[in-house]
Amino acid sequence: MPTQFDPPSGTRDFLAAEYEKREWAFGELRSVFRSYGFEPLQTPAFERIDVLLGKYGDEADKLVFKILRRGEHEASGEADLALRYDMTVPLARVAAAYGSQLPMPYKRYAIGPVWRADRPGKGRYREFTQCDVDTLGSSSPLADAEVLCAHHDAMARLGLTGFTILLNARQVLFGLLEVFGVPEELGENVLISLDKLDKLSPAEVISELTGRGLAAVRGAELVGAMTAPDATDRIRTALKGSDLGLAGLDQVDEVLNLVSGQIPAERIAFTPRMVRGLSYYTGPIWELAAAGVPGSIGSGGRYDHLIAQLGGPDMPGTGASIGIERVLMLASERAEAARGRIDVAVPVLAHDLAAQSFRLAGIARAAGLRTSVYLGSSGKLSKQLRWASDSGARWCLIYGSAEHAAGAVTVRDLASAEQRQLPLADLPDYLRNPAGTEDG
Amino acid sequence: MPTQFDPPSGTRDFLAAEYEKREWAFGELRSVFRSYGFEPLQTPAFERIDVLLGKYGDEADKLVFKILRRGEHEASGEADLALRYDMTVPLARVAAAYGSQLPMPYKRYAIGPVWRADRPGKGRYREFTQCDVDTLGSSSPLADAEVLCAHHDAMARLGLTGFTILLNARQVLFGLLEVFGVPEELGENVLISLDKLDKLSPAEVISELTGRGLAAVRGAELVGAMTAPDATDRIRTALKGSDLGLAGLDQVDEVLNLVSGQIPAERIAFTPRMVRGLSYYTGPIWELAAAGVPGSIGSGGRYDHLIAQLGGPDMPGTGASIGIERVLMLASERAEAARGRIDVAVPVLAHDLAAQSFRLAGIARAAGLRTSVYLGSSGKLSKQLRWASDSGARWCLIYGSAEHAAGAVTVRDLASAEQRQLPLADLPDYLRNPAGTEDG
Numbered sequence: 001m002p003t004q005f006d007p008p009s010g011t012r013d014f015l016a017a018e019y020e021k022r023e024w025a026f027g028e029l030r031s032v033f034r035s036y037g038f039e040p041l042q043t044p045a046f047e048r049i050d051v052l053l054g055k056y057g058d059e060a061d062k063l064v065f066k067i068l069r070r071g072e073h074e075a076s077g078e079a080d081l082a083l084r085y086d087m088t089v090p091l092a093r094v095a096a097a098y099g100s101q102l103p104m105p106y107k108r109y110a111i112g113p114v115w116r117a118d119r120p121g122k123g124r125y126r127e128f129t130q131c132d133v134d135t136l137g138s139s140s141p142l143a144d145a146e147v148l149c150a151h152h153d154a155m156a157r158l159g160l161t162g163f164t165i166l167l168n169a170r171q172v173l174f175g176l177l178e179v180f181g182v183p184e185e186l187g188e189n190v191l192i193s194l195d196k197l198d199k200l201s202p203a204e205v206i207s208e209l210t211g212r213g214l215a216a217v218r219g220a221e222l223v224g225a226m227t228a229p230d231a232t233d234r235i236r237t238a239l240k241g242s243d244l245g246l247a248g249l250d251q252v253d254e255v256l257n258l259v260s261g262q263i264p265a266e267r268i269a270f271t272p273r274m275v276r277g278l279s280y281y282t283g284p285i286w287e288l289a290a291a292g293v294p295g296s297i298g299s300g301g302r303y304d305h306l307i308a309q310l311g312g313p314d315m316p317g318t319g320a321s322i323g324i325e326r327v328l329m330l331a332s333e334r335a336e337a338a339r340g341r342i343d344v345a346v347p348v349l350a351h352d353l354a355a356q357s358f359r360l361a362g363i364a365r366a367a368g369l370r371t372s373v374y375l376g377s378s379g380k381l382s383k384q385l386r387w388a389s390d391s392g393a394r395w396c397l398i399y400g401s402a403e404h405a406a407g408a409v410t411v412r413d414l415a416s417a418e419q420r421q422l423p424l425a426d427l428p429d430y431l432r433n434p435a436g437t438e439d440g
Numbered sequence: 441m442p443t444q445f446d447p448p449s450g451t452r453d454f455l456a457a458e459y460e461k462r463e464w465a466f467g468e469l470r471s472v473f474r475s476y477g478f479e480p481l482q483t484p485a486f487e488r489i490d491v492l493l494g495k496y497g498d499e500a501d502k503l504v505f506k507i508l509r510r511g512e513h514e515a516s517g518e519a520d521l522a523l524r525y526d527m528t529v530p531l532a533r534v535a536a537a538y539g540s541q542l543p544m545p546y547k548r549y550a551i552g553p554v555w556r557a558d559r560p561g562k563g564r565y566r567e568f569t570q571c572d573v574d575t576l577g578s579s580s581p582l583a584d585a586e587v588l589c590a591h592h593d594a595m596a597r598l599g600l601t602g603f604t605i606l607l608n609a610r611q612v613l614f615g616l617l618e619v620f621g622v623p624e625e626l627g628e629n630v631l632i633s634l635d636k637l638d639k640l641s642p643a644e645v646i647s648e649l650t651g652r653g654l655a656a657v658r659g660a661e662l663v664g665a666m667t668a669p670d671a672t673d674r675i676r677t678a679l680k681g682s683d684l685g686l687a688g689l690d691q692v693d694e695v696l697n698l699v700s701g702q703i704p705a706e707r708i709a710f711t712p713r714m715v716r717g718l719s720y721y722t723g724p725i726w727e728l729a730a731a732g733v734p735g736s737i738g739s740g741g742r743y744d745h746l747i748a749q750l751g752g753p754d755m756p757g758t759g760a761s762i763g764i765e766r767v768l769m770l771a772s773e774r775a776e777a778a779r780g781r782i783d784v785a786v787p788v789l790a791h792d793l794a795a796q797s798f799r800l801a802g803i804a805r806a807a808g809l810r811t812s813v814y815l816g817s818s819g820k821l822s823k824q825l826r827w828a829s830d831s832g833a834r835w836c837l838i839y840g841s842a843e844h845a846a847g848a849v850t851v852r853d854l855a856s857a858e859q860r861q862l863p864l865a866d867l868p869d870y871l872r873n874p875a876g877t878e879d880g
Contacts, residue, residue, distance in 0.1 A: 004491075005537035008521055011484035013534055015542075019480040023470075030463075035805045037782040037812030037831070040459040044451035044567050045485055045523070045553060046505075051444075065486075068506045068519050070557045077517015079508050081448055083485070094453055097445035102455075103781065103831065105815045113485060117510045127484050138815035142794055146813060149802070258795050262802045341543065342477040354582055355698050362589070362702045365475045372477030373586060375545045375578035391477070391543065 010118070010126030016341070022129070025158055025328055026111050032154045033109040033133055036146060041108040043090035045115075046081040053082070055089055055310050063116040065126075083115035087132040088319075092312030095136055099313070105137035107146075111324075123325065134319030136307060141251065144284045144302055144318045145258035151300055151320040152263045155288065158331040163290045163297065165263065166271035169252050170281050170301075172235075175245020176272065179238050180222045186214055188279065194226065195275035199294075202227045226273040235272040251284050280306040283318070290330055297330070298322040343369040344431075345388030345414075347381060349400045360397045360409060360427070367431035369395075389414050395434070397427075450558070450566030456781070462569070465598055465768055466551050472594045473549040473573055476586060481548040483530035485555075486521040493522070495529055495750050503556040505566075523555035527572040528759075532752030535576055539753070545577035547586075551764075563765065574759030576747060581691065584724045584742055584758045585698035591740055591760040592703045595728065598771040603730045603737065605703065606711035609692050610721050610741075612675075615685020616712065619678050620662045626654055628719060634666065635715035639734075642667045666713040675712040691724050720746040723758070730770055737770065738762040783809040784871075785828030785854075787821060789840045800837045800849060800867070807871035809835075829854050837867075 007013050014022065030040070046067055053061050066079030073080075084090055087110040095106065111131045120126055133150055135143045148165070155163055173194075177187045193208045200208070202223045209219035225234050239245030252270050259268065276285045276299060283302030290297045300320030308314035344364040348357045357373060364371040372391065374384050381398070388396045398410040398419075409427055411434075412419045422430055447453050454462060470480070486507055493501050506519030513520075524530055527550040535546065551571045560566055573590055575583045588605070595603055613634075617627045633648045640648070642663045649659035665674050679685030692710050699708065716725045716739060723742030730737045740760030748754035784804040788797045797813060804811040812831065814824050821838070828836045838850040838859075849867055852859045862870055 003537070004488075005533050007484050007533075007537075008486060008488050011486070013484070013537070014480075014482040015534075015538065016479035016481070016548075019482050023480070035808075035810050037810055039456035039781065040454075040463070041456070042454040042459050044447050044453070045555070046448060046451070046567075048444075048448050062511065065510070065521070066508045066514070067523075068508055068517075070505070071502065074506070075517075077508075077515075081505070083507075093445050093447075094455075097443070097447075097453070098455065107812070108456075115485070127486075135815065139817070140788075140815045142788065142798060142813055143815045145798060146801075146815070258798050260795075261799050341479060348580075348582065355700075358582060358585060358698050359701050361586075368475075370475050370477050372547070373582055375575065375580045375583045375586070377579070 008126070010120035010124075012125065012127070022328060025324070025331060026129075026131075028157045029111060029131055029154050029322070029324075030109070032157050033150060035153075036107070036150045038107045038109045038133055038135075038150065039103075041091070041094060041110050042112060043084065043087075043094060043110075045113070046083050047090060047093070049079055049082045051093055051311065052085060052089060056085070060085065063118055065115045065117055085116060086114055087112070087130050087321075088134075088306070089310050091132075091134060091136070092307045092310035095307055095312040095315065105135050105143065107135045109133040123329075125325065129324050131322040131324045132319060133322075134317060136317045137315045138318070139304070139316045141254045141258065141284075145255055147300060147318050147320050148255065148284075148286060149259055149262050151286075151288070151298060151322065152259075152267070154322060155298070155327065158327060160290065160297075160327065160330055162292075163267065163288050165268040166274040166287045166289060167252055167255060167268055167284065168271055168274045168276075168286070169248040169284045171244050171248030171251060171283070172239065172272055173248070173275060175239045175242035175248050176222070176235065178242040178244060180225070181218055182214060182222070186212060190214060190222075191275050192277065194222070194273060195277055197223070197226060197273045198289075232270055232272065255284050276301060280309065286320075290326075293326060293330065295326075296323065297326045341370070341392045342372045343393060344371040344395045344397060345384075345391055345393035346371065346373045346397045346399075347384035347388065348374045349379065349381060349384075349398070353399055353401070353404060356404070357397075357399050360399055363428055364397065364431055367428055369431060385412075385414075448566075450560035450564075452565065452567070462768060465764070465771060466569075466571075468597045469551060469571055469594050469762070469764075470549070472597050473590060475593075476547070476590045478547045478549045478573055478575075478590065479543075481531070481534060481550050482552060483524070483527075483534060483550075485553070486523050487530060487533070489519055489522045491533055491751065492525060492529060496525070500525065503558055505555045505557055525556060526554055527552070527570050527761075528574075528746070529750050531572075531574060531576070532747045532750035535747055535752040535755065545575050545583065547575045549573040563769075565765065569764050571762040571764045572759060573762075574757060576757045577755045578758070579744070579756045581694045581698060581724075585695055587740060587758050587760050588695065588724075588726060589699055589702050591726075591728070591738060591762065592699075592707070594762060595738070595767065598767060600730065600737075600767065600770055603707065603728050605708040606714040606727045606729060607692055607695060607708055607724065608711055608714045608716075608726070609688040609724045611684050611688030611691060611723070612679065612712055613688070613715060615679045615682035615688050616662070616675065618682040618684060620665070621658055622654060622662070626652060630654060630662075631715050632717065634662070634713060635717055637663070637666060637713045638729075672710055672712065695724050716741060720749065726760075730766075733766060733770065735766075736763065737766045781810070781832045782812045783833060784811040784835045784837060785824075785831055785833035786811065786813045786837045786839075787824035787828065788814045789819065789821060789824075789838070793839055793841070793844060796844070797837075797839050800839060803868055804837065804871055807868055809871060825852075825854075 064085050065083040067081040069078050069080045113127050114130045115127050182190050189212045206219045206223050210216050280303045281301040282304040285301030287296045288298040302318040304316040307317050346357050346361045348354050361371045361373045396412040408421045410419050410421050504525050505523040507521040509518050509520045553567050554570045555567050622630050629652045646659045646663050650656050720743045721741040722744040725741030727736045728738040742758040744756040747757050786797050786801045788794050801811045801813045836852040848861045850859050850861050
């Protein structure tokens with residue numbers, strides 16, 4: 001049951017373990033994108049409200065978090081700013097604002113939170129991280145292939161293996177509508193129904209198509225071709241009857257050719273039934289599916305007019321969006337390799353020895369070890385050793401009156417409980433190479 | 441003049457160069473805090489409005505960005521959420537929410553944006569990054585010393601050298617008020633005036649003190665002692681007349697003793713005139729001053745009741761806050777060592793050679809080099825070489841029809857314009873060790 005101390009509905013506090021897992025993943029993603037020459041971009045958390053609203057329709061507008069005007073205008077109840085809803089509207093604004101200051105084509109990635117006032121649910125948050133990689137200003141299929149390879153490499157870098165890239169092109173879909181005789185005015189709705197073939201049975205989709213006004217025989221033919229065991233071959237053959245379809249096939253084959261050798265062949269497949277719901281795609285489209293995960297874990301494609309529709313300059317674009325919250329769940333094993341909180345714990349056995357213990361901690365840190373000094377009020381070694389052990393440390397540096405008299409320090413291995421006394425002067429070398437001394 | 445495409449007033453877009461400088465600095469700070477065993481904490485961008493308001497007074501409440509209720513409640517013009525104003529209120533909430541799940545003492549750092557509807561100005565933003573490091577649950581002076589050393593090390597890691605740590609303790613200030621005969625009811629106001637001694641002349645401060653109701657002779661004595669060339673000695677002597685003052689001196693000396701050997705002596709000084717405006721401090725306090733920078737570049741101190749005042753559990757605390765926006769300006773030289781955008785540029789000389797060029801880019805990336813393939817529409821080598829050069833690349837991998845026929849690739853050094861042709865099979869080794877081949 002939520003209490004007054006929980007974070008707001010649909011948001012999360014990330015304590016150390018979860019934060020480090022996420023930060024590790026973001027670091028790996030940045031590294032992959034950098035290796036392709038994509039540049040980082042970070043825009044403010046909020047935009048002027050007119051920049052955000054009206055870009056994705058009324059339903060999306062309802063999900064935007066709006067910020068009240070301030071000062072004397074607060075009482076008006078009006079909003080003048082809003083939290084960003086995605087990374088693409090800010091990209092369009094940046095493309096308009098910086099124009100010639102940006103390298104062209106502009107290859108950028110963005111990793112950061114976005115906010116949507118969706119009903120919170122399992123795996124669905126109101127504050128969640130988006131991770132986008134896009135190229136603006138190039139019509140070349142190489143740009144599509146580059147984004148797709150970066151997308152693939154990012155998933156591989158996070159340790160994901162059981163995923164498949166479903167590849168298609170919008171023109172393939174338009175070609176299909178043509179050769180299967182779908183009336184033009186039904187086209188967009190028919191595609192929306194076909195998109196459900198990964199969730200609904202063929203019969204259910206046929207029934208939905210009929211409900212949308214498509215002749216039953218046409219719907220059955222179309223769905224039959226899309227779901228046959230040799231669907232890909234049948235569709236390839238059928239598309240020869242449409243110029244649009246052939247152009248789409250060419251796009252798919254060009255991308256497949258470009259990425260061969262960089263994306264293992266068994267991980268990518270031409271998938272004619274894959275539609276992508278979003279009508280702004282204009283060329284190749286792809287979706288990443290992971291075994292056991294409903295829906296996609298990422299997607300992308302070419303959108304040659306979107307930036308202009310979002311208020312930016314008219315330039316071609318292609319990009320991918322990684323469903324990082326889902327991916328993080330899949331990548332959890334690799335990320336769990338997080339280390340203990342500290343390497344070295346330093347007890348403090350008497351007030352007049354505190355300064356020396358504090359100095360020992362500094363020496364351990366200088367040797368590259370995460371080190372914490374005891375900050376509690378107990379003077380008992382047994383209690384402080386329990387603290388050391390709880391904190392995940394491997395070593396304790398003990399400095400009591402005996403060590404003080406001898407000009408020495410006792411190093412305790414918390415796993416084996418073995419102790420050895422060293423001259424103080426030897427500690428830095430010992431800490432830099434304890435394995436050589438202990439395990440060697 | 442701002443245009444519709446600029447980010448909202450007081451916020452910034454971080455393009456690649458600026459972003460990488462900031463990300464470098466944040467990474468260094470994380471690394472220092474980790475080395476002390478501080479854990480990361482990340483809380484949501486917004487909190488429930490009742491968690492935020494009423495914590496720092498009416499003036500602060502006016503600067504909070506408030507978020508409109510959603511759906512049917514939007515028309516009410518009421519806010520139920522607000523963007524975080526600092527990192528300490530969320531810390532108090534987290535301490536209350538997770539209690540025994542947190543290690544105790546709880547040592548955490550937080551680096552992230554906060555939002556304040558201040559009037560934007562030079563170096564003053566409405567969205568800016570705060571960087572805080574705090575220890576909750578320990579009354580030990582070691583905790584103060586640990587935070588202070590981490591604060592110092594963080595500045596040193598960013599390459600700052602010309603900074604001084606002004607150290608004081610609240611009890612020193614209370615002792616001063618006592619021995620200089622300041623009436624108790626004037627105490628807090630007198631401290632606020634003394635705090636201005638780094639900006640105003642002694643005479644101006646004396647006049648302000650008189651205006652606040654302090655006898656002119658008392659004000660002159662107090663300011664005279666604080667600004668004398670031997671101020672520190674005079675104050676040390678004077679404080680012997682007050683138990684509070686002596687306790688404060690003990691705190692200062694204990695911190696100085698603990699940090700000696702880890703903070704160079706010339707970088708830290710007992711500074712009795714340093715007040716820190718914030719009344720919630722209860723023990724040692726410090727401020728970092730940098731030559732040529734007005735105001736402080738960071739500050740910290742012990743605040744044993746603040747967490748309870750902010751709605752959290754009643755536990756002692758000590759912490760530092762780094763003025764990261766100012767620090768970044770000082771650290772700019774070190775951060776400017778950012779590399780060019782890419783290492784290797786790969787022209788595409790003919791459509792039927794594109795796939796091979798794309799593969800060469802993959803080989804360069806696998807060798808650890810940031811690599812970009814030409815995405816434009818020109819087929820001319822000269823134009824593509826200009827692109828390569830503009831993009832900051834060091835090498836070009838050229839694959840034209842001659843190379844295709846020879847099973848080779850031409851590697852061009854963009855600085856020297858030297859070229860050499862290699863068998864394709866030799867490229868991976870060559871890229872891994874070009875220096876050994878070229879410069880060696």
